[in-house]
Amino acid sequence: MEWFASMPKVELHAHLNGSIRDSTLLELARVLGEKGVIVFSDVEHVIMKSDRSLHEVFKLFDLIHVLTTDHATVTRITQEVVEDFASENIVYLELRTTPKRNESIGMSKRSYMDAVVEGLRAVSAVDVDFASRSIDVRRPVNTKNMNDACNGTRGKKIYVRLLLSIDRRETTEAAMETVKLALEMRDLGVVGIDLSGNPTKGEWTTFLPALKFAREQGLQITLHCGEIPNKEEIQSMLDFLPQRIGHACCFEEEEWRKLKSSKIPVEICLTSNIRTETISSLDIHHFVDLYKAQHPLVLCTDDSGVFSTSVSREYDLAASAFSLGRREMFQLAKSAVKFIFANGRVKEDLKEIFDLAEKKLDL
Numbered sequence: 001m002e003w004f005a006s007m008p009k010v011e012l013h014a015h016l017n018g019s020i021r022d023s024t025l026l027e028l029a030r031v032l033g034e035k036g037v038i039v040f041s042d043v044e045h046v047i048m049k050s051d052r053s054l055h056e057v058f059k060l061f062d063l064i065h066v067l068t069t070d071h072a073t074v075t076r077i078t079q080e081v082v083e084d085f086a087s088e089n090i091v092y093l094e095l096r097t098t099p100k101r102n103e104s105i106g107m108s109k110r111s112y113m114d115a116v117v118e119g120l121r122a123v124s125a126v127d128v129d130f131a132s133r134s135i136d137v138r139r140p141v142n143t144k145n146m147n148d149a150c151n152g153t154r155g156k157k158i159y160v161r162l163l164l165s166i167d168r169r170e171t172t173e174a175a176m177e178t179v180k181l182a183l184e185m186r187d188l189g190v191v192g193i194d195l196s197g198n199p200t201k202g203e204w205t206t207f208l209p210a211l212k213f214a215r216e217q218g219l220q221i222t223l224h225c226g227e228i229p230n231k232e233e234i235q236s237m238l239d240f241l242p243q244r245i246g247h248a249c250c251f252e253e254e255e256w257r258k259l260k261s262s263k264i265p266v267e268i269c270l271t272s273n274i275r276t277e278t279i280s281s282l283d284i285h286h287f288v289d290l291y292k293a294q295h296p297l298v299l300c301t302d303d304s305g306v307f308s309t310s311v312s313r314e315y316d317l318a319a320s321a322f323s324l325g326r327r328e329m330f331q332l333a334k335s336a337v338k339f340i341f342a343n344g345r346v347k348e349d350l351k352e353i354f355d356l357a358e359k360k361l362d363l
Ligand SMILES: CNc1ncnc2c1ncn2[C@@H]1O[C@H](COP(=O)(O)O)[C@@H](O)[C@H]1O
Pocket: 015, 016, 017, 018, 057, 061, 062, 096, 097, 098, 099, 165, 167, 196, 197, 198, 199, 224, 227, 272, 276, 302, 303
């Protein structure tokens, strides 16, 4: 585990409200309990429960959203989540979140996202690079930061880019509003759109107009695809040719063929799949087949808070479950740089970071 923590890594599939520390959730619940908004003892039990079905996970998200409604809390969790990822040597983080509207507290989708950006600005433990367009020149990689990325000390740098999520419960209009907001916020590090939410809800065709518009406007797209069996939807999603997909759990022969020939990179979330029982055990996980086929893959957490995991833990898990050595795991981490949504300058910087680490680490 420690070795994987010391290695530089990228995280491409992390939901903000799924990545909150348990201690922060408990603190927020205690405050709302004191105000009489919730019953703390009921909520404490739900937060600390470790095994959750997919259905229970979405009930938990509804609760988490009650705990994190105000702007200041959104800022706080963003700051903490970035600091937590940086502390395990994530050098590039694509953080996704669903912009929320709550008229009773004067929150619009824009003000929610402004609170997220405020959280990025509030990080002081590490240097955060999050503005995508303003600095488009090549800058030399700071070797001091690089040393830190290898030995796990403080004072390092993390690139953060944002994806705006469309929730499957939303309407076409609401999805379109999210895409327009993403376009408005490109200079603030928004690089793409994610489609997520309870896979038993909503219809793919509802989101298609907004996703097509996003693509026309140059935003990158990742879709939660095949979390539950739904042949028709999976096929249509693959035909859409998103830049990446998440999960790919419930594919059949024909969908595997389509995926492999399209070479769409897959965000693999092992612990999430096992905990939600979308995959019954690691030895039958599709990671093995895709890895052997040299299909583009990236290991991710999905919801590090909800599933009590970290990127390092996911690497550790994959290494032991699939008998992969340090060198292979390092190459897997390095290869993920090819699938990030940020511009070429960031890719070049990250390549340099991995090249330097490769020389320095005991592989
Ligand atoms: C377990 N697998 C999953 N499948 C699908 N969607 C998921 C998810 N995990 C998280 N989300 C999506 O992310 C939201 C929480 O973060 P934000 O409020 O956006 O920051 C959830 O409400 C859900 O829409």
